Amino acid sequence: MATRLKEVDAVIVGLGWTGGILAKELSAAGLKVVALERGKMFSTAEDFQVPQVRDELRYVQRHELMQNAARDTLTIRNNPNQEALPMRRLGSFLPGEGAGGSGMHWSGHTWRWTDMEFKVRSRYEERYGKSFIPADMTIQDWGITYAELEPYYDKFERVAAVSGKAGNIDGQIQPGGNPFEAPRAREYPLPPLTPILANEVFSAAAKNAGYHPFPRPSANASRAYTNPDGVRFGACQYCGFCQRFGCEANAKGSPHMTVIPIAMRNPNFELRTHAWVSKILKDASGKRVTGVTYTNVLNGEEFEQPASIVLLTAYALNNVHLMLLSGLGQPYDPVSQKGVIGKNYCYQTGAGATLFFEGRNFNPFMSAGGSSASADDFNTNWDFDRGKHGWIGGYNLSSGFNTALPIGYRPVPRGTPAWGKEWKAATAKWYQTAMNVGVSGSVMANRYNYFDLDPTYRNAFGQPLMRMTFDYKENEHKMGRHAAQVINDLAKSMNPTRLNEATARTEPWTVVPYQSTHNTGGTIMGTSPRSSALNKYLQSWDYHNLFVVGANVFAHNASYNPTGPVGALAYWTADAVKRYTKNPAPLVSA
Amino acid sequence: MKNVPFNRRAFLKSAVASSAAAVSVGLPQSAQAQQKAAAPPTPSAGYAFLNPDEAAFIEAVVDHMVPADELSPKGSDMGINTFIDRALAGGWGKGDRLYMQGPWKQGVPSQGYQLPLTPAELYRAGIASANAYCVKTYSKPFDKMPETQRQEFLVAWSTGKVNFENGPPARVFFTMLYQNVIEGMFSDPLYGGNQNKAGWKMIGFPGVIAVNQQNIEKYRDKKFPANPLGIADMS
Amino acid sequence: MTTRKVFFAAALAVIAHAASAQGDPKRGEKVFEECRACHAIEKGSNGVGPSLHGVIGRRAAELDDFRYSPAFKRANITWTRQNLDAFLADPQKLVPANRMPYAGMPEAKDRADVIEYMQRILK
Numbered sequence: 001m002a003t004r005l006k007e008v009d010a011v012i013v014g015l016g017w018t019g020g021i022l023a024k025e026l027s028a029a030g031l032k033v034v035a036l037e038r039g040k041m042f043s044t045a046e047d048f049q050v051p052q053v054r055d056e057l058r059y060v061q062r063h064e065l066m067q068n069a070a071r072d073t074l075t076i077r078n079n080p081n082q083e084a085l086p087m088r089r090l091g092s093f094l095p096g097e098g099a100g101g102s103g104m105h106w107s108g109h110t111w112r113w114t115d116m117e118f119k120v121r122s123r124y125e126e127r128y129g130k131s132f133i134p135a136d137m138t139i140q141d142w143g144i145t146y147a148e149l150e151p152y153y154d155k156f157e158r159v160a161a162v163s164g165k166a167g168n169i170d171g172q173i174q175p176g177g178n179p180f181e182a183p184r185a186r187e188y189p190l191p192p193l194t195p196i197l198a199n200e201v202f203s204a205a206a207k208n209a210g211y212h213p214f215p216r217p218s219a220n221a222s223r224a225y226t227n228p229d230g231v232r233f234g235a236c237q238y239c240g241f242c243q244r245f246g247c248e249a250n251a252k253g254s255p256h257m258t259v260i261p262i263a264m265r266n267p268n269f270e271l272r273t274h275a276w277v278s279k280i281l282k283d284a285s286g287k288r289v290t291g292v293t294y295t296n297v298l299n300g301e302e303f304e305q306p307a308s309i310v311l312l313t314a315y316a317l318n319n320v321h322l323m324l325l326s327g328l329g330q331p332y333d334p335v336s337q338k339g340v341i342g343k344n345y346c347y348q349t350g351a352g353a354t355l356f357f358e359g360r361n362f363n364p365f366m367s368a369g370g371s372s373a374s375a376d377d378f379n380t381n382w383d384f385d386r387g388k389h390g391w392i393g394g395y396n397l398s399s400g401f402n403t404a405l406p407i408g409y410r411p412v413p414r415g416t417p418a419w420g421k422e423w424k425a426a427t428a429k430w431y432q433t434a435m436n437v438g439v440s441g442s443v444m445a446n447r448y449n450y451f452d453l454d455p456t457y458r459n460a461f462g463q464p465l466m467r468m469t470f471d472y473k474e475n476e477h478k479m480g481r482h483a484a485q486v487i488n489d490l491a492k493s494m495n496p497t498r499l500n501e502a503t504a505r506t507e508p509w510t511v512v513p514y515q516s517t518h519n520t521g522g523t524i525m526g527t528s529p530r531s532s533a534l535n536k537y538l539q540s541w542d543y544h545n546l547f548v549v550g551a552n553v554f555a556h557n558a559s560y561n562p563t564g565p566v567g568a569l570a571y572w573t574a575d576a577v578k579r580y581t582k583n584p585a586p587l588v589s590a
Numbered sequence: 591m592k593n594v595p596f597n598r599r600a601f602l603k604s605a606v607a608s609s610a611a612a613v614s615v616g617l618p619q620s621a622q623a624q625q626k627a628a629a630p631p632t633p634s635a636g637y638a639f640l641n642p643d644e645a646a647f648i649e650a651v652v653d654h655m656v657p658a659d660e661l662s663p664k665g666s667d668m669g670i671n672t673f674i675d676r677a678l679a680g681g682w683g684k685g686d687r688l689y690m691q692g693p694w695k696q697g698v699p700s701q702g703y704q705l706p707l708t709p710a711e712l713y714r715a716g717i718a719s720a721n722a723y724c725v726k727t728y729s730k731p732f733d734k735m736p737e738t739q740r741q742e743f744l745v746a747w748s749t750g751k752v753n754f755e756n757g758p759p760a761r762v763f764f765t766m767l768y769q770n771v772i773e774g775m776f777s778d779p780l781y782g783g784n785q786n787k788a789g790w791k792m793i794g795f796p797g798v799i800a801v802n803q804q805n806i807e808k809y810r811d812k813k814f815p816a817n818p819l820g821i822a823d824m825s
Numbered sequence: 826m827t828t829r830k831v832f833f834a835a836a837l838a839v840i841a842h843a844a845s846a847q848g849d850p851k852r853g854e855k856v857f858e859e860c861r862a863c864h865a866i867e868k869g870s871n872g873v874g875p876s877l878h879g880v881i882g883r884r885a886a887e888l889d890d891f892r893y894s895p896a897f898k899r900a901n902i903t904w905t906r907q908n909l910d911a912f913l914a915d916p917q918k919l920v921p922a923n924r925m926p927y928a929g930m931p932e933a934k935d936r937a938d939v940i941e942y943m944q945r946i947l948k
Contacts, residue, residue, distance in 0.1 A: 049924065050799075051798040051823075069689045070690065088702065088703050088704065194803075234859070240800055366802040418748065421657055428793050458691065507700075
């Protein structure tokens with residue numbers, strides 16, 4: 001029997017960026033807040049110390065900071081006609097575990113998503129007509145605007161120490177920045193990172209081709225910095241061990257060294273680690289949630305934590321899983337297209353070329369997490385005419401390095417044998433003399449890409465695993481062919497000694513190898529309870545004291561990394577919850 | 591679940607015993623050494639998981655894939671065999687972070703690893719199957735085959751042209767083995783491979799010290815003078 | 826305050842190759858911002874790095890309540906102004922294989938100023 005604990009004002013489920021931001025903001029506002037986190041607490045000094053943290057095998061290959069698939073994973077399939085099987089080992093995406101979550105092992109790329117995403121259906125219909133959007137493409141407007149979110153983007157950029165160059169301040173285009181970004185109120189808090197050689201080579205070629213390259217904004221402090229909360233950042237050392245690793249220099253904006261320790265200094269806040277939440281509880285009225293059930297995984301003891309407000313802030317996939325396990329909201333059905341929980345799962349796509357330059361030295365082991373130069377001519381550039389190409393969305397074109405460590409990164413020209421003397425010679429010759437040009441592309445929502453509960457496989461708590469049904473559709477394939485052409489034309493203009501050309505993806509999505517931890521959707525925000533799970537304040541339409549925060553609220557996936565809007569929406573939601581506590585009712589009438 | 595359907599090694603030995611051409615699959619290593627010329631024995635770090643037949647197979651694979659030349663010593667002199675042995679003896683080999691609940695189905699390639707075997711179990715069954723295939727095809731276990739036959743077999747194996755009868759999927763085992771060879775060549779020497787940082791020296795990877803804030807400018811398009819250090823060098 | 830200053834000026838004079846000119850402690854405080862993500866100036870407050878309270882004149886790896894890297898434990902040096910200057914210029918050169926995630930302070934004036942600040946404030 002679960003031990004029933006004393007009720008608190010708010011319980012937070014999962015303590016990464018979103019849980020950490022809400023923990024800090026709501027405890028400062030006077031709420032009694034308890035956070036429940038599956039994993040342990042992390043500290044830079046103990047957990048990310050040199051030399052132990054410089055271990056590619058441990059952190060990259062063996063997934064040290066990641067969710068343990070032996071306890072909980074998903075089943076996966078490409079379409080509803082297949083039998084889903086468990087992802088037995090993490091591969092294509094890597095959710096983090098522990099206080100700090102994926103915000104410790106991310107690279108720091110922090111973008112502002114704009115109305116091109118938030119008003120996706122209305123803008124495409126307005127410009128290209130209703131029939132331009134395929135019947136199965138279930139894209140819809142998000143119910144929020146860029147203008148509403150701008151101050152919250154700004155806040156997150158300052159807290160996380162984002163280095164970058166503004167491209168548009170109050171409508172004035174800024175030299176050196178991204179001319180296709182939406183207007184921002186002011187500059188980034190830190191100047192851009194020092195460009196590496198690959199950035200310069202790419203940028204010169206991109207300019208020649210008529211594109212608009214700019215330094216990628218990233219939460220890697222380009223110099224020592226103190227954020228608005230008084231948290232001190234060291235300068236990034238371009239160590240080359242960023243993605244998959246914690247930062248030993250406190251130079252990468254991460255929840256475990258910013259919002260979480262600040263919340264922990266507040267007596268209104270309590271963190272319980274090793275606390276595995278298995279269910280969100282609801283009352284008989286079916287209009288309110290009442291708290292959560294969790295297990296202390298250090299000893300198996302079970303608890304019920306009652307709360308006036310439940311904030312679901314785990315990794316995007318786990319948020320959706322908990323909604324399904326708890327029977328909250330109507331599960332999505334792809335046949336009738338009724339129901340909303342599990343709807344519009346999206347991922348990302350990509351393509352890339354490797355360029356080999358005899359005699360050059362790219363020093364791939366020297367980089368920050370955000371050592372990339374990017375161009376958005378085929379992404380946030382709304383003037384780029386999608387009409388004649390027949391696809392919706394966009395891709396960010398870029399070049400640079402991030403964690404080019406030798407188990408995973410050993411470029412050789414196509415046709416090189418996989419072992420033997422010839423392989424060794426090519427590996428030695430090209431490791432430092434290659435660079436790449438690639439894209440990260442959007443994935444539009446589709447009727448048949450969704451989540452539900454698996455009928456067969458169970459997690460360590462005997463609960464059904466979540467089932468992911470996903471594949472790329474014709475829209476993504478068309479965009480991939482366009483991107484491969486753009487990459488290859490640009491790569492050839494750079495006259496490399498050898499070139500591994502980019503190829504458009506044709507195969508189904510696979511669970512190996514690693515691709516991207518940018519899983520979105522499942523409990524999407526929107527304008528109506530018939531088509532979305534949450535209102536624009538990330539408040540459940542069905543249970544007004546339940547808020548769900550993370551990339552699971554995105555109604556589709558863009559080319560950009562998701563953490564910028566995830567962080568901004570967490571601050572946006574914190575303000576909404578503060579208003580809600582004064583008048584506990586739906587913040588938007590259904 | 592923990593047992594391979596039948597004892598492959600015993601099967602292999604009986605198959606070999608009935609084959610006139612193959613003589614030494616189960617021979618102690620010392621006896622094998624006596625048959626060779628006076629090459630000085632390489633000091634071994636010892637094995638925690640691999641049996642003698644398995645060790646001979648792995649040593650032969652890593653020495654074939656990573657031959658000695660001016661760029662590096664051969665695979666076993668870099669400790670790649672030791673790396674694989676330690677990986678299989680440790681948590682990863684025993685299925686750490688691997689979802690091991692049934693039911694078990696073959697699935698489609700996009701669903702990834704679906705075997706009811708831990709990595710250590712896959713190696714045990716897979717090496718026996720690979721040697722059985724080699725004995726059937728070349729009349730010798732892999733480590734007794736000449737270079738040209740080793741190459742022919744590895745190419746066929748890596749390109750999906752080899753099937754293990756009643757054994758684990760050949761290609762799944764090859765993929766894991768190849769990945770482990772790469773890991774043993776380029777991971778920190780702490781794990782038994784990449785001895786003397788030979789893999790890192792081969793490509794100029796500088797290892798654990800990486801304070802490059804000024805090096806970005808200083809070594810822009812210049813060769814970085816890497817004198818690699820590993821975790822143990824800083825401990 | 827004044828007596829201290831006099832004392833340090835005298836101490837400085839006997840250190841043969843100390844950082845050339847006496848630095849500007851006010852500017853040094855700003856330069857010290859680079860260090861503060863890891864080093865506190867309060868006594869007994871350790872972060873990623875040890876507290877720098879009273880560091881000048883201290884033996885390397887001397888504090889009981891900080892786990893120093895083996896490199897510092899073996900270093901056998903005292904943090905004189907001269908050693909600190911050399912260390913800040915190229916940390917891996919003076920104490921090879923130390924684990925401080927910092928590439929160094931290339932400008933001599935920055936080092937002189939920050940050392941002056943540490944000398945005056947962190948006592």
